[in-house]
Amino acid sequence: MQTLGLCDDARFVADVTAETSTDSGVVVSINPATGLPIAGVTLDDEASYEKTLARSREAFLRWRKVPAPQRGLVVRAMGEELRRFKNPLGTLVSLEVGKILSEGLGEVQETIDIADFAVGLSRQQYGLTMPSERPEHAMKEQWLPLGPIGIITAFNFPNAVWGWNAMLAAVCGDTSVWKPSLLAPLTALASNRIADRVATEMGHPDVFSLVIGTDALIGERMIADRRLPLISATGSCRMGRYVGSVVAGRLGRCLLELGGNNAVIIEPDADLDLAAKSTVFGSVGTCGQRCTTTRRLIVHESIADEFVAKLVGPYQSVKIGDPVQAGVLVGPLINSAAVDGFVSAVAQAREQGGEVVTGGNVAEIDGGKGYFVEPTIVRVPASNTLAIAMSETFAPILYVFTYKTLDEAIAMNNAVDQGLSSAIFTSSVRSAERFLSPSGTGSDCGLAYVNCGTSGAEIGGAFGGEKDTGGGRESGSDAWKAYMRRQTSTTNFGTQFNLAQGIRFE
Numbered sequence: 085m086q087t088l089g090l091c092d093d094a095r096f097v098a099d100v101t102a103e104t105s106t107d108s109g110v111v112v113s114i115n116p117a118t119g120l121p122i123a124g125v126t127l128d129d130e131a132s133y134e135k136t137l138a139r140s141r142e143a144f145l146r147w148r149k150v151p152a153p154q155r156g157l158v159v160r161a162m163g164e165e166l167r168r169f170k171n172p173l174g175t176l177v178s179l180e181v182g183k184i185l186s187e188g189l190g191e192v193q194e195t196i197d198i199a200d201f202a203v204g205l206s207r208q209q210y211g212l213t214m215p216s217e218r219p220e221h222a223m224k225e226q227w228l229p230l231g232p233i234g235i236i237t238a239f240n241f242p243n244a245v246w247g248w249n250a251m252l253a254a255v256c257g258d259t260s261v262w263k264p265s266l267l268a269p270l271t272a273l274a275s276n277r278i279a280d281r282v283a284t285e286m287g288h289p290d291v292f293s294l295v296i297g298t299d300a301l302i303g304e305r306m307i308a309d310r311r312l313p314l315i316s317a318t319g320s321c322r323m324g325r326y327v328g329s330v331v332a333g334r335l336g337r338c339l340l341e342l343g344g345n346n347a348v349i350i351e352p353d354a355d356l357d358l359a360a361k362s363t364v365f366g367s368v369g370t371c372g373q374r375c376t377t378t379r380r381l382i383v384h385e386s387i388a389d390e391f392v393a394k395l396v397g398p399y400q401s402v403k404i405g406d407p408v409q410a411g412v413l414v415g416p417l418i419n420s421a422a423v424d425g426f427v428s429a430v431a432q433a434r435e436q437g438g439e440v441v442t443g444g445n446v447a448e449i450d451g452g453k454g455y456f457v458e459p460t461i462v463r464v465p466a467s468n469t470l471a472i473a474m475s476e477t478f479a480p481i482l483y484v485f486t487y488k489t490l491d492e493a494i495a496m497n498n499a500v501d502q503g504l505s506s507a508i509f510t511s512s513v514r515s516a517e518r519f520l521s522p523s524g525t526g527s528d529c530g531l532a533y534v535n536c537g538t539s540g541a542e543i544g545g546a547f548g549g550e551k552d553t554g555g556g557r558e559s560g561s562d563a564w565k566a567y568m569r570r571q572t573s574t575t576n577f578g579t580q581f582n583l584a585q586g587i588r589f590e
């Protein structure tokens with residue numbers, strides 16, 4: 085099997101304990117399934133940050149001159165290299181953030197997919213031409229490289245979200261500087277090594293850079309740094325609000341992908357078996373730690389008991405445990421703070437009148453120190469309101485609401501601050517199209533699914549959400565435009581002096 089060769093990296097620190105603090109200049113990666121340290125990574129300081137930024141900027145000045153289809157060849161080689169390393173990298177994702185192996189591998193596949201997409205894009209950065217109102221004038225717009233891109237990622241997709249940004253940035257002629265979550269530094273080190281090695285071997289060093297550091301020292305510098313014209317940040321709404329305000333203060337651009345509070349609507353005419361499978365994956369998959377996780381179930385009152393009963397079996401039998409073990413479907417939460425968040429949310433749900441139908445407890449697995457919890461279903465009280473369900477808890481808790489009419493269900497879907505993902509299960513074209521209504525009166529989310537769950541987006545579409553989710557779009561479709569600057573050009577190919585709007589100045 086291919087190995088990552090991480091141990092050879094100058095930043096890799098083998099000799100650490102779980103207690104080693106970032107004050108020592110090292111961040112320790114903890115396996116959340118065991119609570120034990122895996123290894124450490126040396127943190128960046130002000131001087132190394134400055135060096136990385138300066139090199140990324142210089143690399144940008146060279147890279148932007150490489151024709152886009154040739155930039156695509158570098159990304160194509162990267163996709164090939166990621167295919168070779170899919171197993172060890174996917175396994176590292178599982179070890180470091182606790183997602184089951186199939187999802188760890190799926191995450192690397194998502195980066196391979198976006199690399200393939202970016203290769204095609206390297207020949208498709210189309211601009212428009214438009215008719216000029218003046219005789220013998222030509223107008224067009226073109227898309228130009230923007231600069232080094234700052235990428236800030238969360239722990240839960242430690243490889244793919246970087247891939248969405250870095251692969252598009254690369255074909256757009258931009259370099260990138262990546263600040264990963266301190267909860268997943270090893271995946272970042274490995275991913276960036278693969279990308280940087282491929283690009284360097286092809287004659288393009290410093291196109292892919294990494295800075296690993298605390299928010300106070302590195303994060304603050306990045307968001308205030310005018311050399312980074314775009315900051316693409318993934319994380320909590322609180323983080324995004326702050327990042328957005330600092331970047332706006334220097335008139336930079338932000339691409340924000342923040343929290344979600346995603347709902348699934350189950351109509352009485354839905355295929356309930358399909359809906360149940362999708363709901364279980366959406367709510368307990370990745371132990372409820374996707375921004376697209378299904379957190380609210382909005383089920384028609386006539387089928388609510390029957391549908392919840394269909395979920396309880398899988399919820400109680402789903403195997404919780406070491407995410408790299410075959411048969412396990414639910415791994416641990418990321419750390420003890422996440423377990424505290426789960427415990428507190430369940431307690432608040434109870435206090436607010438919610439009934440825990442299944443789960444609700446911290447799970448003891450193999451008597452170890454892993455951060456496991458039980459997938460949990462909470463039915464909201466007869467008032468059909470539950471304050472805790474209005475905010476995002478990054479844990480596998482599903483709140484069950486009921487409704488009478490589809491309009492009421494859509495209003496409930498839209499009644500939270502976030503607007504990332506949403507889904508409806510129905511056999512009726514009318515209900516499905518009502519949910520997707522072109523008048524904008526259906527789901528208010530960036531992602532709207534029919535007969536598919538809220539999580540597990542393909543890379544081909546633009547990914548992101550509205551309201552407190554931040555409004556950014558990453559990944560497929562025309563999300564690449566965020567990584568370029570648009571220039572409108574007008575050429576007078578005649579000899580006459582003509583002004584637009586009929587203005588005469590003679």
Ligand code: UN1
Nearest residue numbers: 241374375376539540541
């Ligand atoms: C995230 O949780 O930040 O749609 C990204 C999905 C994945 C991406 C999730 N493709 O669930």
